[in-house]
Amino acid sequence: MLADSSIVVLALPDIYRELNTSVSGVTWVLVSFNLVMALAAVPAALIARRVGPGRAAAVGLAIFAGAGLACGLADSLSTLIAARCVQAIGGAAAVTAALELLPATVGSEQRATTVWAAAGATGAALGPALGGILTELVSWQSIFLLQVPVALAAAVPILSVAKHEAATGIVSTELRRTGRPHLWANLALAMVSAAIAAALFLLVLLLIEGWRLSPIEAALVVSAMPLAAVIGGKLADFVPDARARAAAGAILVSGGLAGLAFLPKATIVLTLPPQILVGLGLALVLSALTETALSGRAPQAIHGGWTISARHAGVVIGLLALTPIFTAEIDQQRHDAINAGTAVILDSPINPLLKLDLAERVSERLEEERGKVPTIGPAFEPLPDDPGERSEVQQLQSELQDQLDRGATHAFSTSFILAALLGLIALFPIALSKEVEL
Amino acid sequence: MSAGGRSRGFLLIAGAVVASLVLVGAYLAAGGSSYEPEKVQDPCKPRPWSNPQGLSEIANQFTVSALDGAACQLGVSREALARALATPEARERFKERYGITDAKLAKAVRAGLVRAVDDAEEAGALSPILAVPLREAVQRVPLEQAIEFINDAESFLGNVNSFLGPAQSLLEEFLP
Secondary structure (H helix, E strand, C coil), X not given: CCCHHHHCHHHHHHHHHHCCCCHHHHHHHHHHHHHHHHHHHHHHHHHHHHHCHHHHHHHHHHHHHHHHHHHHHCCCHHXXXXXXXXXXXXXXXXXXXXXXXXXXXHCCHHHHXXXXXXXXXXXXXXXXXXXXXXXXXXXXXHHHHHHHHHHHHHHXXXXXXXXXXXXXXXXXXXXCCECCCCHHHHHHHHHHHHHHHHHHHHHHHHHHHHCCCCHHHHHHHHCHHXXXXXXXXXXXXXCCEHHHHHHHHHHHHHHHHHHHHCCCCCCHHHHXXXXXXXXXXXXXXXXXXXXXXXXXXXCHHHHHHHHHHHHHHHHHHHHHHHHHHHHHHHHHHHHHHHHHHHHHHHCCCCCHHHHHHHHHHHHHHHHHCCCCXXXXXXXXXXXXXXXXHHHHHHHHHHHHHHHHHHHHHHHCHHHXXXXXXXXXXXXXXXXXXXXXXX | CCHHHHHHHXXXXXXXXXHHHHHHHHHHHCCCCCXXXXXXXXXXXXXXXXXXXXXXXXXXXXXXXXXXXXXXXXXXXXXXXXXXXXXXXXXXXXXXXXXXXXXXXXXXXHHHHHHHHHHHHHCCCCCHHHHHHHHHHHCCCCHHHHHHHHHCXXXXXXXXXXXXXXXXXXXXXXCC
């Protein structure tokens, strides 16, 4: 469930095409879920405290599964978004109640906090790769349909707790309240989450829409992030200072995002070092900030609810702030690409008749694949019979494709830089959060 | 917090800063911020011919000059006009987008052809004896014909040479 906000990312291009919507429209599949999660997390935690975490989690999982089914069967964007909202309500109930249920399973409240925080970081990192594989091998609908049995399976062991609560009427009666929500940790969590959401969303769009990778290829590429996150999780064990881990994590996320903003070439290999930094960073910062926000506070479900709320609010802010920027950049880039393509063709030494025809075919192809950088090969077919002219045309084609690929990469730069800045700004609330050693 | 814990925290932050700076520095050094889209040139600025050899190269530059001249007159880019002249459908879209009438387009295309003749003459690719009647002729051709001259400059210039070439030889013989 903690992976849910990122698992859909790689399916967005397919949803965008199949439901015939815009980039801004499809963003709401992500935004709606995160927005409702942000709004519902704390009330859901309060309800869990009142009715019992077992019952809250069981009902939450049932709602999540039912809404997942509706998402998988949705045939319009509005239905999908509505179902995502319902899914988020169920998700909020289950995730916050889980924090109350975990101590009984893992042994202690402190251990439960660590496990819960690590699950959040792993989920965020693992989601895109998982979503990409499912989208490619089955369909985007399968992402949601698969959540149904998974959620129901997770509900099975909780049912006994829920039944016990219902039969005895005993719910968590501990009413001690320690401290208000940790403002600085939650604020930093929101900022870093905005940066991470942007990293995942933008990178996936760059790979699929910009560089024309299939979802499964993109999933393989973005697997670098969860792999690095695993190492980041291990690294965290050696550093007890949560504030240092949070600061280092935020710096790594920002460094990785800045690396993505300044990619020297449109090459997959060059995305790997920045992804490794983001993966290491997110594992360090998300778990450290969540632990800081929960440390010494009770009830855990409610403070956990605040962290969920902060994280998802951050994702919403990141997506809403950056989507218009990069969609405008993509439009500008397409316009520049059409002109640049025509200019390159007009200045080439090929036959004027052929060049004017090519200029028209290339610009038509660029217009056809709006918002996407196309392979312009088909615009150059059939190649001229004359060997000299053919080689000139082939050289022109590769020159143009390089222009377009670099242009597409450049279209994402501003958004990556802004996301990197968000990560750096998070250092202020991190500095203000008190030192916590767990 | 223990001193060991504190120093490990410090090392972690320092490592994060160094790793980030190294990555960003390496990418910038490799040209990560140098991307500039191919600039569209001002069609009103002169574009010198680069010593064309043979009819095909002359035709190539003739087309570019004509497009420059027409685009300058219309206040659009050479690239936009080139795309517009490729097909009748593209031309209709162009006229609608820029609010251009047939008469205005015809005037601009003829002006473009005149500029191409001027440029060809200046580059020594067309003799003044041929340039004078050609300049007069292109100012009177219908729009469709004028577009054809730009799109298929090689045939146009080839025909000019066939028809006016003998006249030029004759004139050169009698003129002092």
